[in-house]
Amino acid sequence: MPKSSTLAMILAGGRVDELNVLTHHRPKSAVPFGGFGRIIDFSLSNLMNSDIWQVSILSQYRSFSLINHIGTGAAWDMIGRDRQVLVMPPYQGANNEGWYRGPADAIYKNLDYVQYNKPEEVLILSGDHIYSMDYQLLLDYHREKNADITMAFTRVPKDATGRFGIGMLDDADGETGGRLTRFWEKSAEAESNWASMSIFCFKPEVLYEVLQKAQDQDWHHFGREIIPALLQSNCKIYGYKFNGYWGYTRTINEYWQSNMDMLGDNPPIDLEKWTFRTNLNHRRICDNGPTLIAGGGVATNTMIYNGSEVYGTVRNSIIFPGVQIKKGAVVENSVLFFGNIVGENCHLNKVVSDLNNRFGRDCTVGTTGDYKKAEVTVVGWNNVIPLETVIGAGATINPQLAANRWHKEVGAGEVLE
Amino acid sequence: MRQGNDALVLILAGGVGSRLNILVQKRAKPAVPFGGLYRIIDFALSNVMNSGISRVGVLTQYKPLSLMRHLADGEPWDFVGRDRGITILPPRTGEKESDWYKGTADAVRRNLDYLEAHPVREVMILSGDHIYRMDFNAMIAFHRSKKADVSIGMMVVPRSEIHQFGAGIIDDNNRIIDWEEKPKEPKTNLASMGIYVFDYKYLIKTLKENSSELDFGSDIVPRAIVQNNVFAYPFYGYWRDVGTIQAYWEANMDVLHRNGISPQDWDIHTNVCSDRHYADRPPARLGSMAAVDTALISAGCKINGKVHNSVLSPGVVVEEGAEIEGSIIFEDCIIRKGAHIDLAIIDKRVEVGAGAVVGAGTNYKCVNRYKPDHLYSGISLIGSEVVIPEGFRIGRNCVVNSSTQKVVWPETELKDGESLFFEK
Numbered sequence: 001m002p003k004s005s006t007l008a009m010i011l012a013g014g015r016v017d018e019l020n021v022l023t024h025h026r027p028k029s030a031v032p033f034g035g036f037g038r039i040i041d042f043s044l045s046n047l048m049n050s051d052i053w054q055v056s057i058l059s060q061y062r063s064f065s066l067i068n069h070i071g072t073g074a075a076w077d078m079i080g081r082d083r084q085v086l087v088m089p090p091y092q093g094a095n096n097e098g099w100y101r102g103p104a105d106a107i108y109k110n111l112d113y114v115q116y117n118k119p120e121e122v123l124i125l126s127g128d129h130i131y132s133m134d135y136q137l138l139l140d141y142h143r144e145k146n147a148d149i150t151m152a153f154t155r156v157p158k159d160a161t162g163r164f165g166i167g168m169l170d171d172a173d174g175e176t177g178g179r180l181t182r183f184w185e186k187s188a189e190a191e192s193n194w195a196s197m198s199i200f201c202f203k204p205e206v207l208y209e210v211l212q213k214a215q216d217q218d219w220h221h222f223g224r225e226i227i228p229a230l231l232q233s234n235c236k237i238y239g240y241k242f243n244g245y246w247g248y249t250r251t252i253n254e255y256w257q258s259n260m261d262m263l264g265d266n267p268p269i270d271l272e273k274w275t276f277r278t279n280l281n282h283r284r285i286c287d288n289g290p291t292l293i294a295g296g297g298v299a300t301n302t303m304i305y306n307g308s309e310v311y312g313t314v315r316n317s318i319i320f321p322g323v324q325i326k327k328g329a330v331v332e333n334s335v336l337f338f339g340n341i342v343g344e345n346c347h348l349n350k351v352v353s354d355l356n357n358r359f360g361r362d363c364t365v366g367t368t369g370d371y372k373k374a375e376v377t378v379v380g381w382n383n384v385i386p387l388e389t390v391i392g393a394g395a396t397i398n399p400q401l402a403a404n405r406w407h408k409e410v411g412a413g414e415v416l417e
Numbered sequence: 418m419r420q421g422n423d424a425l426v427l428i429l430a431g432g433v434g435s436r437l438n439i440l441v442q443k444r445a446k447p448a449v450p451f452g453g454l455y456r457i458i459d460f461a462l463s464n465v466m467n468s469g470i471s472r473v474g475v476l477t478q479y480k481p482l483s484l485m486r487h488l489a490d491g492e493p494w495d496f497v498g499r500d501r502g503i504t505i506l507p508p509r510t511g512e513k514e515s516d517w518y519k520g521t522a523d524a525v526r527r528n529l530d531y532l533e534a535h536p537v538r539e540v541m542i543l544s545g546d547h548i549y550r551m552d553f554n555a556m557i558a559f560h561r562s563k564k565a566d567v568s569i570g571m572m573v574v575p576r577s578e579i580h581q582f583g584a585g586i587i588d589d590n591n592r593i594i595d596w597e598e599k600p601k602e603p604k605t606n607l608a609s610m611g612i613y614v615f616d617y618k619y620l621i622k623t624l625k626e627n628s629s630e631l632d633f634g635s636d637i638v639p640r641a642i643v644q645n646n647v648f649a650y651p652f653y654g655y656w657r658d659v660g661t662i663q664a665y666w667e668a669n670m671d672v673l674h675r676n677g678i679s680p681q682d683w684d685i686h687t688n689v690c691s692d693r694h695y696a697d698r699p700p701a702r703l704g705s706m707a708a709v710d711t712a713l714i715s716a717g718c719k720i721n722g723k724v725h726n727s728v729l730s731p732g733v734v735v736e737e738g739a740e741i742e743g744s745i746i747f748e749d750c751i752i753r754k755g756a757h758i759d760l761a762i763i764d765k766r767v768e769v770g771a772g773a774v775v776g777a778g779t780n781y782k783c784v785n786r787y788k789p790d791h792l793y794s795g796i797s798l799i800g801s802e803v804v805i806p807e808g809f810r811i812g813r814n815c816v817v818n819s820s821t822q823k824v825v826w827p828e829t830e831l832k833d834g835e836s837l838f839f840e841k
Binding site for chain 2: 036272293297298307318
């Protein structure tokens with residue numbers, strides 16, 4: 001096999017706090033997803049499926065959990081003579097030392113590593129998105145156009161353009177893509193609805209030059225400063241059009257929706273078709289036995305990994321390993337992370353519950369009405385919810401609350417801290 | 418994990434296990450899938466790991482490829498490291514007589530060089546065939562406290578079953594004073610579990626001095642009882658030799674019903690990445706028509722039919738209107754629309770056509786004509802990669818062999834007790 005000449009760099013540190021209590025203690029890339037994995041697994045699986053084997057992950061946020069998750073890289077076949085995945089935390093002891101001040105700065109601080117690898121292309125990705133993409137198609141387009149930069153774009157609804165970096169592409173290559181002619185970063189003025197997916201393929205020398213300039217100008221973001229500046233200087237920037245599913249999940253409601261997008265007969269997110277991989281050694285997922293459904297337990301339209309026990313009813317839900325749903329409990333339209341225990345006769349509807357929460361018996365959590373109209377209820381990790389507690393729709397429970405913080409009824413939309 | 422006890426473990430994994438019929442057509446008995454995600458040998462390996470012992474030799478002989486893929490580098494059982502390791506010990510040429518292993522003791526004797534390269538205080542010899550949980554550390558401590566030459570794991574079994582085992586009579590001090598190998602008329606109900614702790618020097622000496630003795634149970638133990646110190650280490654708990662189809666089916670059902678056995682609670686580890694990424698799959702998907710109760714469901718299953726009282730390995734697809742009852746289904750089987758499966762063990766990658774029936778009728782007592790001692794309670798067996806035609810009916814105690822030969826199916830049904838494509 002020829003040596004892969006593309007170096008991929010995944011930005012995995014940012015967006016803390018974006019997903020409410022789910023990102024209080026971890027970056028968004030490390031948020032659980034898919035019933036057994038993490039959001040960053042989508043990028044890593046895409047790289048594996050695209051035959052890109054030189055990968056580094058830039059993160060400065062609680063690196064140990066990410067390092068644990070990546071392990072040897074064997075889960076994505078990134079182990080071997082010419083294959084590796086490295087986690088690169090900030091460092092001291094050189095000229096460029098210090099915290100990463102933004103994505104561009106993070107890459108700048110590791111330029112020695114990039115240059116050492118002598119890549120033909122540097123592919124910069126975000127570790128925060130849910131999608132399946134063959135990066136080789138983008139690379140093909142990049143090479144065909146002899147582009148300085150090729151970015152991936154996907155169509156978003158017109159009324160949402162203000163939340164994204166939006167590009168105007170010329171029509172030179174129809175459905176494949178086109179040259180970037182204008183760019184708006186999170187602007188109400190955008191005159192297109194092709195949104196940047198935060199995927200940038202750089203010619204290395206272009207990257208080296210612009211990152212040096214960015215240091216001088218104090219620019220730390222690609223979309224905000226670097227792309228507009230390069231566009232101004234007539235750089236050859238192309239846009240590659242992506243037509244598949246793209247889960248952006250910037251709010252809890254979006255996160256919940258992308259979970260629901262894994263359910264049904266022909267789900268938009270099909271982990272099997274996408275060849276989605278995670279590290280089964282992380283949290284020793286591989287040591288779970290098959291899931292037991294017994295004692296009148298019911299599970300329909302549900303995704304459930306190994307290691308759970310269902311004695312109650314589960315509908316339209318995603319169940320991670322080690323979850324127990326006791327007799328009489330009903331869990332619907334919900335996402336339960338690793339190790340949740342749902343007590344007898346509990347009712348959970350439209351709830352996202354982080355790791356290791358224990359719901360005492362007879363709790364009612366989330367909406368009691370039409371779930372489609374209701375807000376998502378989020379429970380942070382390591383909580384012990386007293387029996388018979390009622391938690392209203394859209395409420396937020398902070399992680400690991402002390403026992404005396406709880407009261408019988410948490411109102412709709414209330415934040416319990 | 419506890420401090421290791423510096424023992425060397427040899428696992429005997431070479432036997433044919435022929436009573437498991439088509440389940441061992443292409444694999445050794447220790448590699449037969451069990452409890453949805455596991456293989457039989459995982460129990461022995463995990464017991465070793467959980468006892469803090471980390472150097473293991475696995476003696477293979479019969480169809481070892483599947484087993485070797487499963488063991489890989491031993492990482493799932495933490496056997497990778499400076500002083501940890503798992504070594505496959507196959508038969509080899511270059512010895513004086515015929516080179517195949519001719520018995521348990523013969524197999525160990527042919528690996529004396531391996532033993533001598535790893536000097537230890539004790540050698541544990543296990544079978545890779547059994548389903549149980551045991552603390553080998555405690556057994557080694559027992560062995561030391563008795564200053565024994567040999568200690569044998571033993572448990573009480575029903576008298577009606579003792580004829581399958583080595584049987585021992587012990588004194589008040591647990592010393593074995595009499596031994597019968599597979600007795601027709603037993604004097605005791607204390608059976609050997611095929612688990613031995615040998616004093617290292619004693620084992621080497623006895624294997625060297627008595628080179629005509631081929632088997633531990635029949636040759637070495639009876640003599641040792643007379644000449645040396647042999648003790649019975651009592652075991653109380655769940656232990657099964659799943660050597661027959663009936664016992665295999667029952668033990669799987671025990672896992673399902675938590676009837677004395679829970680692999681997950683026992684900390685049983687398996688290799689989820691062996692054999693074409695056996696269990697490395699996304700979560701199971703239960704569709705809107707799924708009706709699953711009292712079942713073990715593994716990752717990668719897609720279920721939209723009815724599953725009751727059954728154990729499903731990874732990647733099993735159950736289509737709408739299909740029903741599975743009292744069965745064990747191996748990986749990647751597809752059960753098409755409206756198919757019914759009752760009391761069957763179905764090997765991997767089988768496709769059961771739409772509306773087909775496996776386990777038709779109620780003639781449970783019509784034993785298999787070809788192997789009446791294998792199938793007699795109603796269980797039917799389907800070999801790997803068999804494609805059962807749409808609407809076809811398979812009765813009770815039937816066998817459909819896995820075969821790459823041209824398949825000539827009978828018109829509409831395989832009658833109770835019949836077999837299809839059995840080996841010459």
